[in-house]
Amino acid sequence: MAQKIDPELWSDDAQPHLMGGKLPSGEIVFPMPQGDAGRDVEPYKLSRQGTLWSWTTQGFLPKEPYEGPGSGPGEGPPDFQQFLLGYVELPGEVIVESRIVDATLEDLKLNMPMEFCVVPFNTTHDTFAFRPIGAQKEQAA
Amino acid sequence: MTENVYIVGAGIHPFGRTEERSGREQGVFAVRQALADAGLEWADMECAYGGSAAAGNADIMVNELGLTSLPFTNVANGCATGGSALVAAQQAIASGMYDLALAVGFDKHPRGAFNAKPSDYGLPEWYGQTGMMLTTQFFALKIQRYMQLHGISRESLGRVAEKAFRNGTVTPHAWRRSEIDLETIMNAPMINDPLTKYMFCAPAEGGVALILASEKKARELGALNNNGAAKIANIAVRTRPPDSFEVFQAGVSIKEGGKPTVLASKAAFEGAGIGPDDIDVAQLQDTESGAEIMHMAENGFCKDGEQEEWLANGWSNRDGKLPINTDGGCLACGEPVGASGLRQVYENVEQLRGRAGERQVAGPDGSGPKTGYSHVYGAPGLSAVAILER
Numbered sequence: 001m002a003q004k005i006d007p008e009l010w011s012d013d014a015q016p017h018l019m020g021g022k023l024p025s026g027e028i029v030f031p032m033p034q035g036d037a038g039r040d041v042e043p044y045k046l047s048r049q050g051t052l053w054s055w056t057t058q059g060f061l062p063k064e065p066y067e068g069p070g071s072g073p074g075e076g077p078p079d080f081q082q083f084l085l086g087y088v089e090l091p092g093e094v095i096v097e098s099r100i101v102d103a104t105l106e107d108l109k110l111n112m113p114m115e116f117c118v119v120p121f122n123t124t125h126d127t128f129a130f131r132p133i134g135a136q137k138e139q140a141a
Numbered sequence: 142m143t144e145n146v147y148i149v150g151a152g153i154h155p156f157g158r159t160e161e162r163s164g165r166e167q168g169v170f171a172v173r174q175a176l177a178d179a180g181l182e183w184a185d186m187e188c189a190y191g192g193s194a195a196a197g198n199a200d201i202m203v204n205e206l207g208l209t210s211l212p213f214t215n216v217a218n219g220c221a222t223g224g225s226a227l228v229a230a231q232q233a234i235a236s237g238m239y240d241l242a243l244a245v246g247f248d249k250h251p252r253g254a255f256n257a258k259p260s261d262y263g264l265p266e267w268y269g270q271t272g273m274m275l276t277t278q279f280f281a282l283k284i285q286r287y288m289q290l291h292g293i294s295r296e297s298l299g300r301v302a303e304k305a306f307r308n309g310t311v312t313p314h315a316w317r318r319s320e321i322d323l324e325t326i327m328n329a330p331m332i333n334d335p336l337t338k339y340m341f342c343a344p345a346e347g348g349v350a351l352i353l354a355s356e357k358k359a360r361e362l363g364a365l366n367n368n369g370a371a372k373i374a375n376i377a378v379r380t381r382p383p384d385s386f387e388v389f390q391a392g393v394s395i396k397e398g399g400k401p402t403v404l405a406s407k408a409a410f411e412g413a414g415i416g417p418d419d420i421d422v423a424q425l426q427d428t429e430s431g432a433e434i435m436h437m438a439e440n441g442f443c444k445d446g447e448q449e450e451w452l453a454n455g456w457s458n459r460d461g462k463l464p465i466n467t468d469g470g471c472l473a474c475g476e477p478v479g480a481s482g483l484r485q486v487y488e489n490v491e492q493l494r495g496r497a498g499e500r501q502v503a504g505p506d507g508s509g510p511k512t513g514y515s516h517v518y519g520a521p522g523l524s525a526v527a528i529l530e531r
Contacts, residue, residue: 006267020392030392031265053393054286056278057334065259065269085273087282087393095393097273105334110289127271 002120005127008032008043010118017045018116018128020094028093047090048116049133055086055100055108068122088114088130098128102135146234147359147370148529150179150352151490154247156345156474157316164196164477167348168247169205171480175350180362181241183207186352190229191245192216193479199226199245220519221378222246223349223483227527228376230353240358247348248477262389262521276520277341277429279388281333284431288335291446293434295335299326300452301430302340302472308459309473311499314484316345317473340430345475349483351490371493371513374528375412379405381522388520402426402439402516402524409514409526410441417441420528421510422492422502423463424485426518427470437465440516440526464502464510467492482517486527489513493531 009031010016020030021041033041061070061080070080084100086108100108101119114130121127152174154167162170168191176183183206191199192215200213218225223246230242257276259269268274287293303323309315321339329337354362354370364370381387384398410416417440425440427433434448442463443451451457457465468474468488471481491497495509504510513529 005270006265009265009267027394031268034265037263054282054289055334056281056285057331058272058275058278059331059333062272062275065266065274066272067270068272083272085278085282087286089395091395093395095395097391097393099271099273110286121271127267 002124002126005121005125010128011045015048016116016118017048018096020044020046030094030096046093046096050088050090050114050130052108052110052112052114053087053089053095055084057105058083058085067125084108098130100131101129102131107132143235144237145356146231146373147354147356147364148351148373148486148490149354149359149362149364149370150175150181151487152176152178152350153314153484153487154348155314156347156477156480156484159346164193164247164249164346164348165199165202166205167249167346168193168199168245168350169202169348171247171348171350172202172206172243172245175243175352179352179364181352184209185241186211186243187239187241188230188233189213189243189245190216190226190233191243191247192218192222192226193246193248194219194222196247196249196479199247202245220478221482221517221523221525222479223481224378224517224525224527227351227483227486228378228525230351231373231376234353234355240355242353243350244353244483245348245350246479246483248479249346250344250477252344257389264389264391268391273391274389276388277333277336280429280431281336283386284429284435285335287431287435293446293449295327296323297434297449297452298335298340298430299323301427301433302326304458305427305466305469305472308467308500309469312468312473313498314347315469315473316475317469336429336431342428342471342476345477347474347477347480347484349480349487351483351486368494368531371490371529371531374415374512374530375409376525376527377405377408377412378525379408379523385522387522400439401522402436402518405524405526406440406516409528413528413530415512415528419512420463420514421504421512422467422489423465423514423516424467424470424488425465425516427466427472428476428518430472432518433466433470436516436518440514459500459502467497467500467502478519482515482525485515485517486529489515489529493529
């Protein structure tokens with residue numbers, strides 16, 4: 001299994017959770033604040049399910065510091081794989097920005113149910129994503 | 142003490158690409174034009190404020206303009222650099238300390254500029270590594286949700302760009318000077334759905350200078366007669382309030398927060414003592430087509446969703462009930478960050494003084510616009526609004 005893109009970004013449970021933070025006020029934030037800003041913030045396991053808040057496509061190779069396909073030595077725009085991304089609202093918690101997998105642009109609808117997953121990012125690292133609930137079963141079949 | 146402040150001189154270096162001039166040289170060009178416009182010499186200037194985002198400090202301009210020992214303050218405020226320079230110049234005169242002040246902004250960005258470093262924005266490295274730290278994505282995500290909630294069509298996005306390029310054809314300082322038809326705009330390569338290539342502005346180059354004067358000095362210069370000046374009715378700058386949704390946010394609050402544009406707009410209207418219905422011409426931040434649409438509502442010119450009808454009926458065209466982005470905006474002019482906000486004010490000064498040539502709008506009674514509104518928005522969530530009147 002590849003390394004996590006950030007060791008503290010999601011939990012190591014069998015059913016992993018994206019990690020946010022709980023402020024002293026009770027407000028849930030994402031990502032977990034670093035350094036002094038995180039001093040009074042408790043790590044908080046975010047819900048694995050939410051609803052789609054907005055979405056878009058990434059149709060061209062991002063520049064540095066992007067490390068996905070197309071960014072490596074000897075690679076370029078032809079090696080880039082387009083991806084979907086969006087915001088998922090985790091009810092009562094926070095709206096998180098994420099890759100969206102196991103879906104096409106046409107599948108995506110406002111407020112559709114989504115679930116957390118961990119996916120391969122490049123040859124060395126995994127990242128997190130959300131996918132429409134039900135999409136996993138179709139793919140496994 | 143608050144003195145009335147007038148803009149008595151306006152200069153611009155054409156936007157776009159000018160290989161032979163540095164960003165600062167384009168700023169100097171604009172200052173000389175503004176001085177000539179106002180009938181002043183550089184030695185007359187009492188103080189100056191200016192800057193760029195990527196083309197160096199403004200105070201070095203004295204090498205070219207003259208070593209007159211005036212206080213020259215560099216402004217480095219990201220997308221609000223021009224707006225902040227204008228505010229500083231306005232305050233210098235409103236306070237009664239000076240009678241003449243310069244506000245200048247210029248820039249020169251490399252092609253395809255604006256790649257951001259996560260640490261500069263207090264964000265974790267993974268945010269950039271995984272390809273989520275792109276300003277274009279933010280704009281697409283914001284308009285995508287807005288379209289779903291308020292029934293805005295893809296065609297309306299196209300119409301905004303079509304209008305921008307049409308206005309650019311009659312604007313000497315614009316970068317894009319030819320029309321692009323709706324079908325070409327709609328069928329162009331998708332950058333971030335729903336926004337195609339022609340719906341985004343590009344980083345560019347350019348310079349703008351404005352000369353501000355007290356009422357006493359404006360009268361001395363004869364600028365209060367014959368439409369020689371535009372009065373600054375109010376300027377307001379606001380940074381983001383809690384729980385807002387801005388560029389480069391990996392997490393957004395579930396509470397729907399306020400918007401810096403709404404706050405700046407309300408403050409400027411209150412300060413000027415007028416409302417959106419009183420505005421005759423407007424320049425609104427149009428980083429991409431969707432931004433112009435959303436900013437029409439955020440600045441109070443229509444309700445959410447009404448933009449569909451506005452664009453279908455051409456109400457924001459040069460001959461419409463509220464002409465918007467009469468010089469083609471960022472879409473046709475490009476966006477040299479330090480100069481862009483001042484370009485909007487420059488355009489309103491020209492429109493109010495009846496000097497906008499082929500792109501001059503008629504105003505409500507055919508004698509030209511009497512009020513002009515400009516709005517700039519930028520990272521990491523700030524807005525500046527300036528209301529001018531004559």
